[in-house]
Amino acid sequence: MNLLVASNARVDGGKTTFSVGLLDYISGTGFKPRAGNDYWFDHDDYRDAIERGRLYGKDARRLAAASTTRLTPEDLNPIHRLWRPAPGSKKGLLDRSDREFVVDRVGTGEAETPTYVVNGTVELPESVQTGLSLASAITVESLTEFNDVMKRVHMRALEQISERIESADRAVIESYGDIARPLTGLTTDAVAVVEPRRARIYDGERYANACEVASGSAREGRLETRVDRVLGLIEPRATVELPALESETRTKPERIADTYAPAYEALVTTALG
Structure with missing residues (x-):
């Protein structure tokens, strides 16, 4: 199971905190x-x-x-x-x-x-x-x-990490900035687009297809497609509220997992559905 975490916020979107809790929730590799x-x-x-x-x-x-x-x-x-x-x-x-x-x-x-x-x-x-x-x-x-x-x-480095991700049993892949996906051609089962206050959950195949449409030609930068361009093409499977976290909670993956459990459940359900 491969799960992608992206954000439409360029900075401070909450991707890493969300990913850390998700790793604890599914016992995965980041x-x-x-x-x-x-x-x-x-x-x-x-x-x-x-x-x-x-x-x-x-x-x-x-x-x-x-x-x-x-x-x-x-x-x-x-x-x-x-x-x-x-x-x-x-x-x-x-x-x-x-x-x-x-x-x-x-x-x-x-x-x-x-x-x-x-x-x-x-x-x-x-x-x-x-x-x-x-x-x-x-x-x-x-x-x-x-x-x-x-x-x-x-x-070459990206090809090698793609191979490692594909071979992982339960992988959580975090994108960077507001980029829709960090690797082209990578198969993901479900995607969480996170931002302050909410997570939107998408089917992995539909999200990948939307990325291909939104990326356009190679001249437009296929490796740098922005999340907002992709989200305008698809509807989420679920939208889940993300409560604000105290600083102490953000340092403990198990506490993040407990607090964000509804979002993680929706993400895993989409991946397995």
């Missing part, structure tokens, strides 16, 4: 194929990883801790991107004027040394240079170069 955090806004989380010579985020760490299978954050999250703010109006390598890409970590915990892809157009923070093994890092200085690297390196 996956977050793509993730990222910010050197400035998520500095404590960044320091926690970099001091171990690693690069991962809080979401992957929480999913790994809640999974029944023994995992590292890198095991379930093969691609992690570090960003930082970019004041000013000049657009950077990835055509963003508000923040700039710093470094990608590509690879799972199975590899002794993951592949790092660094932005050659910016000065890397000193802690990145000293904390990560960058001797064999790939440096990119243009979007064309980066696209070529992603085809060769990133896509």
Whole structure:
């Protein structure tokens, strides 16, 4: 059984909290194929990883801790991107004027040394240079170069994690941002789209078909279809209220599972139906 958790809220949609409780509810294994955090806004989380010579985020760490299978954050999250703010109006390598890409970590915990892809157009923070093994890092200085690297390196990592998800008995796959699905071609039995106050439950096959329609041509970015575009094409099987959680409850998967049980029951029922 594969269950996808997505959100139409770009930030603070509640995906990870929902996923952590769901992992406890079904005794499952968590996956977050793509993730990222910010050197400035998520500095404590960044320091926690970099001091171990690693690069991962809080979401992957929480999913790994809640999974029944023994995992590292890198095991379930093969691609992690570090960003930082970019004041000013000049657009950077990835055509963003508000923040700039710093470094990608590509690879799972199975590899002794993951592949790092660094932005050659910016000065890397000193802690990145000293904390990560960058001797064999790939440096990119243009979007064309980066696209070529992603085809060769990133896509292979996504293919590998897809295989691991397909072989899992009970998998919970968390998307990123407000992206409809983190992997194309992945079969899911049911989907929960979460946001503050509610979860909308969808049949996995119908959701996948809607993603294909909403994604349009390859030029429009098939890997980056937004949730809102998909939800305009299908109706949910169920809509379930999500109560507000106290901070202590959010740290305990079993308590999240108890509180969100009606939503999880609706999701599992849809998956098995």
